[in-house]
Amino acid sequence: xxxxxxxxxxxxxxLVFFAAVYSTAYGxxxxxxxxxxxDKAKATYIRGEVxxxxxxxxxxxxxxxxxPLFQGxxxxxxxxxxxxxxxxxxxxxRFDEKTAFELTAVEYDPGRKKRSVNIRxxxxxxxxxxxxxxxxxxxFEVTTRTAVAGVRGTVYRVNVQEDDTVIVKVYWGEILLKSxxxxxxxxxxxxxxxxxxxxxxPQPIAGPKPVSMExxxxxxxxxQQIIVRPDGTATKPFRFSPQDDLNDWVRWNKERDEAVRx
Numbered sequence: 001x002x003x004x005x006x007x008x009x010x011x012x013x014x015l016v017f018f019a020a021v022y023s024t025a026y027g028x029x030x031x032x033x034x035x036x037x038x039d040k041a042k043a044t045y046i047r048g049e050v051x052x053x054x055x056x057x058x059x060x061x062x063x064x065x066x067x068p069l070f071q072g073x074x075x076x077x078x079x080x081x082x083x084x085x086x087x088x089x090x091x092x093x094r095f096d097e098k099t100a101f102e103l104t105a106v107e108y109d110p111g112r113k114k115r116s117v118n119i120r121x122x123x124x125x126x127x128x129x130x131x132x133x134x135x136x137x138x139x140f141e142v143t144t145r146t147a148v149a150g151v152r153g154t155v156y157r158v159n160v161q162e163d164d165t166v167i168v169k170v171y172w173g174e175i176l177l178k179s180x181x182x183x184x185x186x187x188x189x190x191x192x193x194x195x196x197x198x199x200x201x202p203q204p205i206a207g208p209k210p211v212s213m214e215x216x217x218x219x220x221x222x223x224q225q226i227i228v229r230p231d232g233t234a235t236k237p238f239r240f241s242p243q244d245d246l247n248d249w250v251r252w253n254k255e256r257d258e259a260v261r262x
Contacts, residue, residue, distance in 0.1 A: 039107050041069040041085040041093075045256070048081025048097070071106045075099075077124070084256060089115045091140065092129040092260055096249055099124025104143075114138040127157040127253040129260070130173075146232040147179045149220075155257065156220075157250075166228040169240060174221045181216060181232040 043050075043065050051060045053074045063069070069085060077083060077099045085093045088108040095101060100122035107116040113133050117140045119126065130140050132153025141150045142158050144166045149158060154173025160166055168177060216234065220226050224237040 039071070039088045041087050041103060041106050043067045043069060043083060044086045044092075044260075045082070045084035045094075047083075049078035050081055050083045051076055051078075069103060069106075071103055073103045075101055075103070082252075086260075087115075087117060089117070089133070089140075090131045091117070092256070093119060094127040094253055094256065096125035096127075099126065101126065115140060117141065118143060120144075121158055121160045123160050123162070125157065125159050125249060127155075127249075129155050129253075129257050144228070146230070147177055147228045147234070149175045149177050151175045157253070164230040167225060168220060168228075169225040169245065170220050170222055172222055174219055177218045177220055177226055177228075177234070179216045179218075179228045179232050179234040 043063055046063065046065050050063055052063050052069065053060065063075075063083075069075075075083070075095070077095055077097050079097055081097050083095050085095075085103075087093065087106060101124070102120040102122070104120050105116050105118040109115070115133065115138045119128075119141070120143045126142060128140075128142060128151070130151050130153050139150055140152065141148050143149075144158070144160050145164055147166050147168075149156070149168055151173065154170060154175060156168060156170040156173075156175055158166065158168050168175065216232075218226055218234065218237055220237045223239055223242070225240045226234055226237045228234045
């Protein structure tokens with residue numbers, strides 16, 4: 001039987017089709033990373049050793065300037081190390097030495113001007129220069145074990161200390177901070193990463209008491225700071241001195257803010 005050119009072409013196309021179906025259904029079980037909307041952050045500055053861990057990478061894989069960083073990535077900075085990230089909404093995040101954090105959400109819809117950004121801080125210092133959004137809705141949050149700092153467009157920093165004390169300072173704009181005292185039903189959901197903690201012996205605790213919304217929701221305005229204690233209780237926002245606040249970390253961030261906006 002003679003097979004025409006047209007018949008051979010038809011057979012080849014059928015074989016290619018079934019090969020593609022087989023590959024999709026029965027291919028290797030390699031983990032697949034799904035990037036919502038294709039959004040990602042990008043490392044724009046790195047000093048010292050910075051490592052990340054993802055499902056398809058070995059623990060402690062180093063990163064370099066220009067690397068795309070996807071949601072779900074976990075990071076740690078070494079001694080005297082720093083990193084700057086540029087987000088898809090043109091916001092910037094910077095992290096100081098000896099800092100651990102997780103990039104839990106990095107989504108941006110330019111058409112609707114809506115974003116969903118969440119950074120989970122485990123330990124250390126971060127500085128956020130958040131772009132102002134025209135559209136309504138969405139979120140930009142820095143989360144710790146006991147507090148959530150949410151904004152639309154502002155400049156602020158968050159320190160998470162060894163004992164889980166959180167210090168938030170706002171330089172421009174304002175943030176909405178929510179803390180969760182232990183007496184209200186427990187702290188906020190813990191980070192996926194954890195650091196070693198010392199287990200204390202039995203301690204007396206106060207009985208439960210009603211806590212009003214005002215006790216754990218705060219507006220922190222420009223040149224104000226707030227301190228969230230390890231148990232989730234917080235001070236009222238109060239002003240801080242720009243002169244007393246000035247140190248190497250603050251100076252460097254202000255210089256970077258000027259540089260990236262030029």
